[in-house]
Amino acid sequence: MTDEADLLAPFDDEAIERVAGKHDVTADELRELLRRHQRQARENPGVEDIVYEWRSQFHGDPLLHRTEEAYYLRLRDHVWDEFADALDIPETALFALLDVHADQTRRDTGAGTRDGEQLMILGRE
Numbered sequence: 001m002t003d004e005a006d007l008l009a010p011f012d013d014e015a016i017e018r019v020a021g022k023h024d025v026t027a028d029e030l031r032e033l034l035r036r037h038q039r040q041a042r043e044n045p046g047v048e049d050i051v052y053e054w055r056s057q058f059h060g061d062p063l064l065h066r067t068e069e070a071y072y073l074r075l076r077d078h079v080w081d082e083f084a085d086a087l088d089i090p091e092t093a094l095f096a097l098l099d100v101h102a103d104q105t106r107r108d109t110g111a112g113t114r115d116g117e118q119l120m121i122l123g124r125e
Contacts, residue, residue, distance in 0.1 A: 007038040010070035010121045015104045023096035065109045073120045080118045
């Protein structure tokens with residue numbers, strides 16, 4: 001069973017608070033969205049498997065950086081669309097979720113995106 005705190009390990013409380021303040025969500029709501037997203041990746045098909053799949057299927061390696069805690073990825077928009085559909089969250093919540101992933105990734109790696117891309121952090125199991 002996954003420790004709920006482990007699901008948030010790649011994200012700083014400061015980033016969560018800052019991003020929540022810019023969107024129509026509370027910091028606690030954003031934390032729960034992050035947990036749901038991380039659980040979803042771990043359960044289907046698993047973080048290691050999904051990162052391997054994306055690295056072998058996508059043109060250009062989406063892996064920006066890897067630590068003991070997390071994978072930092074730059075992915076095409078459609079990947080987030082699939083997660084958002086599965087999470088069944090409103091658009092305002094999705095924007096907050098995207099923003100916290102982007103904010104944390106930029107702070108940790110300095111990476112940015114090009115048109116049609118989004119950043120994603122997946123905690124390692």
